[in-house]
Amino acid sequence: MQIYLPIAEVSVNAFLLLGLGGMVGILSGMFGVGGGFLMTPLLFFIGIPPAVAVATEANQIVASSFSGVLAHLKRKTVDLRMGVVLLIGGLVGAALGVVLFNYLKAQGQVDLLVKLCYVVFLGVIGGLMFIESLNAIRKTAKGAVPTRKKHNWIHKLPFKMRFRVSGLYISVIPPLLVGLSVGVLAAIMGVGGGFIMVPAMIYLLGMPTKVVVGTSLFQIIFVTAFTTMLHATTNYTVDVVLAVLLLIGGVIGAQIGTRIGVKMKAEQLRILLAMMVLLVCGKLAFDLLVTPSEFYTLGTSGGH
Amino acid sequence: MRFLIALLCLALPAAAEEIVLGLSHDEVAITTSFDGSEIFVFGAVKREAPMPDGELGVIVTIAGPSVPVTVRRKERRFGIWVNTEGVEIEAAPSYYAVATSANFDDVLSIRENLRYRVSVPSMIEAISAPATVIDASTYVQALMRIREDADSYLLLEGAVVIDDDTLFRTRIQLPSALTEGAYATRIYLTRDGEVVSEYETAIDVRKVGLERWLFTLSREQPVLYGLMSLAIAIFAGWGASAAFSLLRN
Numbered sequence: 001m002q003i004y005l006p007i008a009e010v011s012v013n014a015f016l017l018l019g020l021g022g023m024v025g026i027l028s029g030m031f032g033v034g035g036g037f038l039m040t041p042l043l044f045f046i047g048i049p050p051a052v053a054v055a056t057e058a059n060q061i062v063a064s065s066f067s068g069v070l071a072h073l074k075r076k077t078v079d080l081r082m083g084v085v086l087l088i089g090g091l092v093g094a095a096l097g098v099v100l101f102n103y104l105k106a107q108g109q110v111d112l113l114v115k116l117c118y119v120v121f122l123g124v125i126g127g128l129m130f131i132e133s134l135n136a137i138r139k140t141a142k143g144a145v146p147t148r149k150k151h152n153w154i155h156k157l158p159f160k161m162r163f164r165v166s167g168l169y170i171s172v173i174p175p176l177l178v179g180l181s182v183g184v185l186a187a188i189m190g191v192g193g194g195f196i197m198v199p200a201m202i203y204l205l206g207m208p209t210k211v212v213v214g215t216s217l218f219q220i221i222f223v224t225a226f227t228t229m230l231h232a233t234t235n236y237t238v239d240v241v242l243a244v245l246l247l248i249g250g251v252i253g254a255q256i257g258t259r260i261g262v263k264m265k266a267e268q269l270r271i272l273l274a275m276m277v278l279l280v281c282g283k284l285a286f287d288l289l290v291t292p293s294e295f296y297t298l299g300t301s302g303g304h
Numbered sequence: 305m306r307f308l309i310a311l312l313c314l315a316l317p318a319a320a321e322e323i324v325l326g327l328s329h330d331e332v333a334i335t336t337s338f339d340g341s342e343i344f345v346f347g348a349v350k351r352e353a354p355m356p357d358g359e360l361g362v363i364v365t366i367a368g369p370s371v372p373v374t375v376r377r378k379e380r381r382f383g384i385w386v387n388t389e390g391v392e393i394e395a396a397p398s399y400y401a402v403a404t405s406a407n408f409d410d411v412l413s414i415r416e417n418l419r420y421r422v423s424v425p426s427m428i429e430a431i432s433a434p435a436t437v438i439d440a441s442t443y444v445q446a447l448m449r450i451r452e453d454a455d456s457y458l459l460l461e462g463a464v465v466i467d468d469d470t471l472f473r474t475r476i477q478l479p480s481a482l483t484e485g486a487y488a489t490r491i492y493l494t495r496d497g498e499v500v501s502e503y504e505t506a507i508d509v510r511k512v513g514l515e516r517w518l519f520t521l522s523r524e525q526p527v528l529y530g531l532m533s534l535a536i537a538i539f540a541g542w543g544a545s546a547a548f549s550l551l552r553n
């Protein structure tokens with residue numbers, strides 16, 4: 001069944017979108033990530049204009065994070081205070097990101113920027129995760145217990161604040177910076193940034209793993225909602241029909257994925273996720289490096 | 305005096321044969337389930353004098369609304385392919401199809417093509433005139449090549465069927481990714497490659513219903529549209545979580 005998307009101005013198969021939403025939903029349920037970093041490139045591959053894909057994906061992430069954070073609030077695994085600090089950084093970052101996005105859109109470089117961001121971040125995160133989970137598998141094979149470093153340079157910074165739920169007494173600067181950089185990425189890449197936020201919270205801020213996912217989801221809702229509004233009012237690129245189709249598949253898939261995830265070992269899950277991330281990264285990098293068959297591209301110019 | 309006018313009328317070839325046209329629909333509505341549309345163009349040749357000599361030809365063209373386009377060239381910089389300089393083409397039709405009753409060159413002479421701007425290259429070059437760049441024509445060529453590959457610019461030779469030198473008909477497929485606007489439809493009647501009669505009408509392509517409403521809202525009330533998108537997302541997120549917790553209990 002073909003559906004004409006009013007903002008993207010292309011006609012796509014509705015079942016393809018539902019399927020994509022479902023597939024990414026299953027993965028995000030399995031791995032506890034938003035899935036935006038997989039969905040946005042997939043939308044590029046099926047021919048949605050990048051600007052529309054990025055803006056609409058932000059809107060879809062609002063839905064999936066909201067669904068997720070409700071469950072975490074019930075279990076009291078959200079550090080609201082930390083969430084607000086991250087959020088302040090995130091909103092500033094998102095505003096900066098949209099300004100940068102619009103500037104590069106006018107220069108005709110936005111596709112390149114978005115794709116480069118993806119290649120760099122997917123490459124780094126995928127690579128690190130792959131190595132880390134390989135080591136973890138080796139260690140568990142040897143029978144060693146993984147340890148977490150408690151004190152590092154982060155604890156020497158000023159403006160300290162107490163975060164009761166996380167059991168931390170640290171400076172507000174690192175969370176603000178983490179929030180800021182994730183905000184910029186959310187605006188440019190159309191992702192929630194969970195795949196960067198979660199490792200940063202664990203390894204940089206030293207937060208306990210059980211509150212990390214809920215807190216990250218909490219702040220992602222607001223940052224992506226803000227990004228959606230900015231894209232909707234400045235670029236007119238949020239396609240609500242596309243968003244609805246993706247999120248129907250996404251929320252159902254996420255529930256199925258959570259159930260599959262429970263039955264698998266954490267290291268196996270992480271290594272699978274790492275390989276998937278590297279695969280998407282490789283495909284995007286290949287497209288940038290290989291000599292194109294057509295040297296010219298068409299872009300709509302700013303008529304108004 | 306009256307005699308002179310009558311003589312002049314006889315001398316004008318255009319009066320000898322005229323086009324009477326019908327369209328399957330003069331409106332294309334883009335609905336939510338829109339998946340391209342087929343336009344059936346048919347008509348007849350009206351004659352008030354005996355049939356003149358020469359091979360009869362019919363050409364049907366449909367041109368989408370013209371919008372400015374930027375054509376950018378890719379170059380390898382630091383090992384990756386990036387967009388470099390671009391040329392702004394003031395107006396290029398989003399869609400252009402030419403259907404003819406025989407080989408294009410047989411139906412329309414080169415001189416007449418230059419005059420009426422019928423073929424894809426002459427039509428595009430006529431309305432898109434970037435004067436600022438020296439090698440602008442390579443950019444126009446690129447525009448045509450890309451749009452031809454995407455089947456947005458089409459030459460359908462032999463797609464017009466003529467019956468008994470009087471009735472003609474053709475079907476032209478409009479793609480699913482259509483832009484809104486008036487699609488200018490022209491029909492040319494030719495004898496031995498010379499245009500003897502010309503007819504012009506327009507097909508109105510517009511989004512209707514939900515598509516129209518959403519598009520207008522997103523442009524005219526972007527804040528409201530953004531808030532609506534968010535409300536739908538929040539509601540869907542809450543709904544999914546509520547529904548699955550109900551299922552679990």
